[in-house]
Each structure stands twice: as C-alpha cells, then as structure tokens.
C-alpha cells in the first residue's frame with residue numbers, strides 16, 4: 001500500500017555535482033515496503049552515485065534521503081544522529097556489483113562477519129544462522145567452506161546475497177546483480193531475489209541494465225535521464241511509453257501481460 005507508514009525510502013530533491021558537472025538535478029521518489037524496485041538509466045546518469053547517497057556513503061550536494069525513518073544526511077553530525085545511523089545500517093544490506101567478498105575468508109566466514117561484528121551470538125548460533133542464510137541464498141551446504149575464488153560467478157553472487165542478508169535486513173540494495181552471469185543463471189538469480197521479497201517480505205532496490213530482470217522480476221521501475229526522474233511506474237507502462245529514450249531502451253521487447261506479484265513472467 002502506498003502510505004507514509006509503508007515508505008521505507010524517501011529520496012527528496014537530490015542534487016549532485018562534481019565540480020561543474022551536475023549529475024543529479026533534483027531527484028525525488030519513494031519506495032514502499034515489500035516491493036522490488038529497479039532503477040535504470042544510461043551509463044553515467046548517476047545510478048551508482050545515487051545508491052551510495054542513499055546508503056550514506058556519499059553526501060549529495062543538496063537534498064535529503066530518509067531511509068527507514070532516518071535522515072541520512074544530517075548537517076549537525078550530532079552523536080544522536082550518529083547512533084541512529086549506526087542502528088539503521090544494521091537494517092539494510094548492500095550487494096555491490098563485484099560482490100565485494102573478502103577473498104581470504106571462506107563463504108561461511110564472509111557471511112559470519114556482520115553477525116560477529118553486530119551481535120553477541122555465540123559461535124554455535126552464528127554457525128546455524130550462516131547455514132540458514134546460505135540456504136536462503138540457494139547455496140549448497142558444501143559451499144560454506146570454499147573460498148570465493150573457488151566458486152562460479154553465479155555462486156559468488158549468491159554468497160554475496162547470503163552475506164547481505166546476514167542480519168536479516170528489511171531492505172536490500174543491489175548494484176547490477178546479474179552482470180556477468182549467463183542468461184540461465186541470471187534468471188535463477190532473479191527468482192531468488194523475487195522470493196526474498198515474496199517469501200521473506202524484504203524490500204529490494206536494485207540498479208540494473210538487465211531487461212529480463214526488469215521485465216520478469218520488478219514491481220516498479222524508475223528511469224533516470226539528464227539528472228532527473230524520466231519515468232516511474234510498472235515496466236509494462238514504461239515499455240509502452242512514447243519517450244524516445246525509453247522506446248530505444250526497450251526496443252524489440254514485448255511488454256509482459258499484467259503481472260501477478262510472485263509469479264514472475266519472463267517476457268519474450
């Protein structure tokens with residue numbers, strides 16, 4: 001439902017400049033709990049920078065991000081705000097494009113890092129939770145003791161998801177999660193992400209260039225162009241848009257029939 005109580009992310013009038021280069025010229029949108037939202041835009045339109053601004057890694061030139069009720073960019077830098085930020089950081093997960101796994105740690109150790117850092121659970125409970133997260137990410141138990149370098153690309157992505165959901169976040173951010181995967185593995189990954197939303201109630205916000213992810217898995221798509229939100233709606237509506245950039249972007253693809261949440265359709 002589209003109500004303030006259900007809003008987990010509010011992006012308000014974000015402006016970003018690097019020197020004289022204006023990347024964002026006033027970006028605003030909100031994300032509702034339990035939805036899977038995709039963000040698209042041509043290379044260099046500032047999707048990754050916006051993601052970093054949303055999760056508190058890059059300060060925008062102006063504007064505000066409210067994530068799980070916390071203003072991420074507080075001017076005062078007060079200890080109260082720092083404590084609120086620390087609390088909010090435990091409630092969302094981030095999966096970077098390359099997975100950003102620690103290469104010298106096994107998959108299980110990678111997943112356990114946040115649990116050791118942010119909880120006082122004993123080793124046995126951490127082991128159990130790690131197994132659960134690996135299972136939720138669709139990894140076989142034997143993957144636990146492998147190094148990231150010993151896994152296929154698809155399994156590495158699943159390990160990165162397992163790590164991102166270690167603390168049972170409410171929100172998961174992903175930067176190009178299917179890049180570098182073959183189409184079959186990528187669709188399996190879409191189904192996994194969709195099931196995190198449908199079965200675990202997660203909210204997912206992902207940046208992607210993958211049309212099949214957009215068509216098959218998202219509830220809503222936000223398109224950025226020229227520093228602004230060009231379009232914001234269901235993928236089938238964006239695909240029918242007369243806007244020249246969107247027409248070109250979706251060229252040759254057929255809009256899916258009205259989608260039922262939880263029943264991904266994989267377009268043409």
Ligand SMILES: Nc1ncnc2c1ncn2[C@@H]1O[C@H](COP(=O)(O)OP(=O)(O)OP(=O)(O)O)[C@@H](O)[C@H]1O
Pocket residue numbers: 018023041042043044045046047048049050
């Ligand atoms: N730290 C930085 N200093 C200067 N310019 C930067 C910095 N980070 C990003 N930019 C610029 O901001 C713009 C947006 O970059 P960003 O990586 O967010 O684009 P993107 O939409 O994610 O692109 P892609 O789809 O290719 O990943 C680019 O022009 C980039 O060069």
